[in-house]
Amino acid sequence: MSIFNAIRSSGFRRGPARLLGGICGALARQLGLNVWLVRVLMLLLFALPVVGWGAYAIIWILTPNQQGSIPVERWLGRR
Numbered sequence: 001m002s003i004f005n006a007i008r009s010s011g012f013r014r015g016p017a018r019l020l021g022g023i024c025g026a027l028a029r030q031l032g033l034n035v036w037l038v039r040v041l042m043l044l045l046f047a048l049p050v051v052g053w054g055a056y057a058i059i060w061i062l063t064p065n066q067q068g069s070i071p072v073e074r075w076l077g078r079r
Helices: 003-009 023-031 035-045 049-062 071-075
Strands: none
Touching (some): 023 035, 023 049, 035 049
């Protein structure tokens, strides 16, 4: 099983409640929290540039969208 299939089978998906990349909406749904609470917490993390922006970018490129497409997998030409 490839790493991308393992990520897809986790059930974690970006969007559809999205403003930018859909990560906060996905985290809120997975954790059972209000999406605005997660967005505020993420904004606070952005005050720490490497942690906030870096974590968001890594999560975004490794998280499938609603159709199951993973950005880094597309960039590598595997899907």
